[in-house]
Amino acid sequence: MAPGQDMPWNAVCSGCEYPLRGLGHPECPECGLPFDPGDIHSFRRLGVLSYARKAYSGKAVVTVFILTFIAFLMLGVSGFYLL
Ligand SMILES: [Zn+2]
Numbered sequence: 001m002a003p004g005q006d007m008p009w010n011a012v013c014s015g016c017e018y019p020l021r022g023l024g025h026p027e028c029p030e031c032g033l034p035f036d037p038g039d040i041h042s043f044r045r046l047g048v049l050s051y052a053r054k055a056y057s058g059k060a061v062v063t064v065f066i067l068t069f070i071a072f073l074m075l076g077v078s079g080f081y082l083l
Pocket of ligand 1: 014025028032
């Protein structure tokens with residue numbers, strides 16, 4: 001079984017806060033720091049909000065930007081033709 005499968009859902013690298021759950025090797029792919037799934041002192045655990053911010057930050061910003069842009073275009077175009 002992959003070592004990362006046993007990790008808590010909010011386990012992150014103690015060096016760079018990379019999410020560690022589900023990894024195939026007991027080593028951070030971001031900074032190379034090793035961790036032990038059986039030793040809670042070898043990694044960090046984030047709170048719900050900071051974990052979500054870390055894991056989804058980039059994607060969320062892009063999604064919100066695209067949706068806002070599309071909504072703005074649709075509102076602008078329909079408003080232009082309706083008025
Ligand atoms: Zn790391």
